[in-house]
Amino acid sequence: MTPAARTGLYSPTIRERWRQPRFRGELPGVTAQAEDVNPLCGDRVRMMVRLRDGAVDAVRFTGDSCAICTASADVTAELSEGRLAADAARLTTEDVLAVLQADIRPTRMRCVALPVSVLHKALAP
Amino acid sequence: MTLDVTTRADFPILDRIVNGHRLVYLDSAASSQKPRAVIEAMAQYYATSHANVHRSIHTLGEEATALYEAARDRVQRFIGAASREEVVFTRGTTDGLNLVADALGRTLRPGDEILITDMEHHSNIVPWQMAARDRGVTVRSIPLAPEGRLDLEAFERLLGPRTRVLALAHVSNVLGTINPVAPLCVRARQAGAVTVVDGAQAAPHLPLDMSRLECDFYTFSSHKMLGPTGIGVLWGRRQALEALEPTRGGGEMIKEVWIDRARWNDLPWRFEPGTPPIAEAVGLMAAIEYLDKLGMERVAEHERALARQTVEVLQAIPGITVYGPPAGVDRGAVVAFSVEGLHPHDVAALLDQGGIAVRAGHHCAQPLMRTYGITGTARASFSVYSSSEDVSLLSHALAALRTQL
Numbered sequence: 001m002t003p004a005a006r007t008g009l010y011s012p013t014i015r016e017r018w019r020q021p022r023f024r025g026e027l028p029g030v031t032a033q034a035e036d037v038n039p040l041c042g043d044r045v046r047m048m049v050r051l052r053d054g055a056v057d058a059v060r061f062t063g064d065s066c067a068i069c070t071a072s073a074d075v076t077a078e079l080s081e082g083r084l085a086a087d088a089a090r091l092t093t094e095d096v097l098a099v100l101q102a103d104i105r106p107t108r109m110r111c112v113a114l115p116v117s118v119l120h121k122a123l124a125p
Numbered sequence: 126m127t128l129d130v131t132t133r134a135d136f137p138i139l140d141r142i143v144n145g146h147r148l149v150y151l152d153s154a155a156s157s158q159k160p161r162a163v164i165e166a167m168a169q170y171y172a173t174s175h176a177n178v179h180r181s182i183h184t185l186g187e188e189a190t191a192l193y194e195a196a197r198d199r200v201q202r203f204i205g206a207a208s209r210e211e212v213v214f215t216r217g218t219t220d221g222l223n224l225v226a227d228a229l230g231r232t233l234r235p236g237d238e239i240l241i242t243d244m245e246h247h248s249n250i251v252p253w254q255m256a257a258r259d260r261g262v263t264v265r266s267i268p269l270a271p272e273g274r275l276d277l278e279a280f281e282r283l284l285g286p287r288t289r290v291l292a293l294a295h296v297s298n299v300l301g302t303i304n305p306v307a308p309l310c311v312r313a314r315q316a317g318a319v320t321v322v323d324g325a326q327a328a329p330h331l332p333l334d335m336s337r338l339e340c341d342f343y344t345f346s347s348h349k350m351l352g353p354t355g356i357g358v359l360w361g362r363r364q365a366l367e368a369l370e371p372t373r374g375g376g377e378m379i380k381e382v383w384i385d386r387a388r389w390n391d392l393p394w395r396f397e398p399g400t401p402p403i404a405e406a407v408g409l410m411a412a413i414e415y416l417d418k419l420g421m422e423r424v425a426e427h428e429r430a431l432a433r434q435t436v437e438v439l440q441a442i443p444g445i446t447v448y449g450p451p452a453g454v455d456r457g458a459v460v461a462f463s464v465e466g467l468h469p470h471d472v473a474a475l476l477d478q479g480g481i482a483v484r485a486g487h488h489c490a491q492p493l494m495r496t497y498g499i500t501g502t503a504r505a506s507f508s509v510y511s512s513s514e515d516v517s518l519l520s521h522a523l524a525a526l527r528t529q530l
Binding site: 009010015018019040041042043044064065066067068108111 | 530
């Protein structure tokens, strides 16, 4: 086991989502999108949303980011798909952390938070 | 005997165990560690001599003033300044660059140009954008040639009668490139431009001599050269400093004040409003004494050897790209690199699990990152206590890294 795995910074979920993200890519028929950067590291994430009848029909993300931020974007997309837009807009960093199951230090918390805040921006009225 | 053997025991923090490993501190370009001599000098000052400087007519005030001004003398000798009046204490390099950009900016007119370079730190870009804003002034930039050096032909094309300022780094904080400051400043002066040099990554590592650098202003930070945070130096050629109007007012920087006007103090106090960082000046003086004892030629030689070793061992690891000029005379004590398939922050986080501290990200040089088409790099950087073993530990950790995520 690697040292990182022992301390849990890069949990199995983060590794898996980083290696093979399920929601990375372009989204045909996108109806709402937003993009932002993490000023600390320059990471960039774009969240694309397709809304249908007030619900989140599909979400995809693109960008250039670290393993934690990429995994967070992937989980954010997964958690918001199928929800009412108003519910997806209330998704929190804590919801994503619950799925990532990792020991994220304060310095990396913004890596988790960026995709969530970008999703909020995309869904803002 | 290499320099680190003499110095390591002087840096208490190097005894730290981080994540179960001996600390391997390779982030000195961001901020260096401090020798016991600096820590103790500041503690001693606070324990025995602290008072406000210049205006206190009592024993402690006199002692504090004597120490603060002795620090200025020490800096003057360290950088080869012509006089102590040319040494202004600031809060750091960023503060020094802002001071000069703000003051020079007020002298600029529509159509004037400020020339910077593509390898500048944000602190030598943004203050000039602010100086140019709303004045019809344009910021232009010297591009890079291959191997991370400045494109000198482009410099000649960009330098013209409208160029009023040339601002550039002495040593790049990412590429490690040591720029040919003196010839560039001579050319800029011939074109009628004021020259400003960001010495943040040079002062801790190279022997400095202001009488030979040919620039008008030179600025650096204490905390990157074994001294405390919160203090830095702006050196200005006397005529250049005298031509600057102070932009920040307060106590200490004046001779006489009326309700509607004031008369400025002499150099260098004209640019030091308010209570200065006194304990920090004492600490900086101790840091310079420490560096002088080692000898800056020896410091430069030690770090050049480490940079060469790092470039060589990292280039031999598959999947690692090293940025900047080849190891040699014009390369300073930083080595930026990327690991194929891994984000720089993940590289830094994984190395930290082994007690190895490196910097990762855009290094406050986003225009430079765009030149290379990347968002960031990891960066190893050195100081007097860095060792060949540190570099070996880094390379072993990196060789094993790609399988870890």
